[in-house]
Structure formats: C-alpha cells, structure tokens
Amino acid sequence: MTNASCQSIIFDFTGRFLPPVYILVFIIGLVANGWGLKSLLHNWKKLKIINVFVLNLGLADILYLLTLPFLVAYYFMESKWIFGDAFCKITRFCFNLNLYGSIGFLTCISVYRYLAIVHPVRLIGRLTLTHSVRISVMVWFLVSVQSLPDMFYSKTFGNNTEKCFDTTSNIYVDDYLKYSLGWTVNGFCIPLLITLGCYGHVIVVLCSTNTTDKVLKLLFIVILLFSVCYIPYHVLKNLNLWSRVLQKQKICRKWSNGVYIAPQISRGLVCLNSALNPLVYLHGNEDIPAQLRQLLQQVRQMFSRPPPTNSAGVPMAQITDGGY
Template structure:
C-alpha cells in the first residue's frame, strides 16, 4: 500500500549525529593520540604490522578533524556554511577513513593468518618494505574507490546550503550503482578475506594442541575487536545506506511506504555507528601489543591478582614457572 510522499523529519538527525560526532571527536582524538605514541614507542616490538597500525591511526585522525564542521552543519539544522568544495572534501575524508580502516584491518588479519597458519613459510620473508608497498597499494585502491564521490552533487536545487552524504535526488539512481559497487569492493571482499583468514586461524589453534595458550588469547582478542568493529560499525552502515538509497529512488518517483521513515532513521543510526570506528580502532593498538596491555593491567591493579603471569623483554606474556 502506497501513501503520499512527505518531507523527511530531520529532528532525529539533528539531535543524534552531533552527539555522536562530539563523542567520537573526544574519544577518537585521545585514543588515536595514544595510538601514535604507542606505535612510536614500540616500533620495533610489534613487527611489520606496525605500518598498518600507523596508517589506521592516520586515517582516523584525518576524519576526526572534519567532525567539528559536521557538528556545526547538523547543529544549524542541515545548513552548510563552509562552501560546496569543502563539503565534498569532508564527505571524501569520511569515505577514505571508512575504507582505509577496513583495508588496513584486513591487512592485519592476513598478516596474523600467515604468522599462525604458515609461520615457517613466511617467517623472515615479509619485510617492512613489503608492508610499505602494501600500504601504498591500499591507499591507492581506497582513493580510486572514493574518487567518484567527489563528482556527485551534494545538494538539491532547492537546498543549496545542504551537504548530503550521498547526492541530489536526480542523481540518486547512478549513486546507488556506485554505492553498491563500493560496498562489494570496499566492504564485501575484505569481509570474506577476514572470515576465511580467521576461520583457518581458529581451526589451526583448535586442532594443534602444542599451540601456546598465550598465542590463542592474543588471536582471540583481535578476533573479538574485529568482530565488534564489523558488527557494530560497518555492517549496519552498508545495509541501511543502500536500502535508504532505494527508498529515495522510490520516493523520487512518487511511490512511498509508511516504513520509509524507519529506514531513514536506521540509516542515520548506521552513519553514526560507522563514525564510531574512529573511536574503536585505538583498541586495535592496545590489543595488538602485549606490553601495552600489561601496563594497562598494572595501572588498574589487576596485575596483583595474576601473579603467575610475567612479561618478557619482547613484550609477550609468559607463565611464571616458580610459584
């Protein structure tokens, strides 16, 4: 059953997104600042993965510095006062951060997979130079993936002060095709790669009894944080973003459903959740480094509750054999 198309109620967006952006700005700035310091202090201890962690941190900081402008935009009831060019730059930075994060998290997952499932075959063969080349390739692919977004209009003729995260109504069908392609290449393929990597890693850890318990715990930590990132930040964003584009096309053609407004709300929640990845990513820096994790335990006083655990000079947890 169709109903008459009505204008979108932006009240929820104007209340929800500024709150999320302010929270992410504060937590993300602190967390990624800590992340940069930890990478610098432990450059030699966390292996070739450190290059990916560093670039993950830089991608977050790039986006975090655009958040004050978005807070201003939504606080002014979706009125953009910084010019159309800068609007596209801000939306482009979000795209770069989102898919750059997914790309580098995928690289970290593959490196973990190679180190656990094929340790002898690849030990010493993957150098920092290889990691640097892979990093440049990730940035290049992400740039190509996000570049078309710069060529889509970010406002309607009757809303010249808007700054859409997608595009104007008359270009929405073309944008949907681009968005689906971006979802498949930038999200779907990395998701499949990570599922395959950690599926094989889990099988290896479960079937090899001689595998060190501490190694299992380290992998479990990373699996948990990546599952958290994808479940909370990335999946809802891509599902509801494309679904909302479909409803916009339908409304543009004069066909509306009552539940379209619910899809719009879900899409805005997805936008907020996607932004949260910049605040959650610092957990990767923490959980990727045993020494940092141990220091956190010490500051929390938890180290005194686990006297059977000590730490090696290389930053790995060891069991204390003398009780």
C-alpha cells in the same frame, strides 16, 4: 501509494542524534588514537610488520576525526553548511577514506595473522617491513580510487550550497545507488569474506593447541567492528538509497520514515570505528597494556596516599581547614 505519504519523514532526527555522537567520538577517538600513535612512534625501532598496518589505521582515524567539528557545527545549525561546496566534498571524502581504509587495514592485519600462524615457515624472511609499507600505500591508493567518484556527485540541493549531503541529491540518486552497490561489494563484502576466511582457518588450525587466546581477542575486536559499525551502515545505506529511488518514481512505502532514520543511526554507529579501532593497538602493541597497567597503578596510588602530616602527626588538611 501516493507521494503524499512520503512527506511524513522526520528529517530533524539527524540534527538531534548525530551531534552528541560526533562530539563523544571526537573526544574519545582523538585521545585514544593520539595515545596509541604516540606509543607506536615512541617504539619506532621495535616497529613490527603488523604495527605498520596499525599505524595506518590510526592515521585514517585521525584524518576523519579532524572533520567532525565541522559536521557538528553543520547539524547544530539545522543542516546549514557554511564551509563551501569544495570543503563539503573533502569532508565526505575523508569519511570514506577512514571507513574503507579501516576495513582495508583490518583485512591486512587479518591476512598477516593468518600467514604468521598457518604458514610461519613461508612467512619468515619473505615479508619485510618494506613490503608492509608498500601494501599500505596500495591500500590507500585503492581506497582513494574507490572513493574518488563520490566527489563528482552533487552534494548540494540545486543552487542551495548550504546543504552537504553524505550521498547525493535525488536528481542523481539512481546512478548513485548503482555506484554504492559496486562500492559495497569491492570495499566491504570482499574484505569481509577474506577476513572471515583467514580467522576461520586460523581457529581451526589452533583449536588443538590451546593457544587461541590472543587470536580470539583480535577476532572479537574485528567481529565487534564489523557487526556494530560496518554491516548495519552498508545494508541500511543501500536500502535508504533504494527507498529514495522508489520515492522518485512516486512509489512510497510505509517504511519510508523508518528507512530514513535507521541509516542515520547506522551513520552514528559507523563513526564509532574511530573510537573502537584503538582496541587493535592494545592487541598489536605489547607495550600499551603495560603502560595502561602502570597508569592505573599510579592513579590508585595517588588516591590511596595518606594526607601529609606535621611533626605532631596532625593532618595538614585539618590545620588548613581550621583557619578562617
């Protein structure tokens, strides 16, 4: 197929789709993560091992959410990046830290749940708060090492520094595809298999005890995050890179347009993890559901409270409304 067929790709779709998603995620994510982190820090003395991982999960979300206003401005300005090449790379680096940090800490939470339920005797006294802090530092280190090579790939097109690619320009796309596939295996596939293995074993062990309620809730949250946010992103990202490699070789497919648009949708979905991760707070911290119930009760009372009356029993609103 000739290269002319590749020119029909709709490049302006991203500018219409991503900004509203980013604005929504920024508002919900900042409020939810801010509240969740505040609650965890407020109960610092009661901090459990699993909450250290939840705390780091929230920090990864906040780090990424703070970059979203710059990306919104970028897409609103029709993909013109005015913040410089260095900050472009930092912004993309923060996205990768959030993505793979979230996957890493969800995996840590899954492994801890597995050990606490399947091997409780071995766990007691052996896994301390200090250990969980060290594990968290290791997760940040591994995620940073995996994400760092991405910063050495060009994020601009030639001398045009007004672009800020999330992967790289077509000049380096062949090498980037190889790097991306390795990154996907190490940063996503292996943690996914570990997580599925842990919860699979836990459910088998607890099936006969009728105590799977809480575990199933966390399993549902993890499945939601992986199926909505992570799996589509990694599959479509690599498929899009492969399509670009084919186009570079002047091999164009009829699905080129769709394979460009689909990863942009998945990119919007993957950023939802920053708004969905706070669901883990509801599971991991028993105080937050109680605070939610108390807040809802206060709101209900506020709206159901009768209006104040004067000594004659006449609502004050009526007296006020009558005076012109």
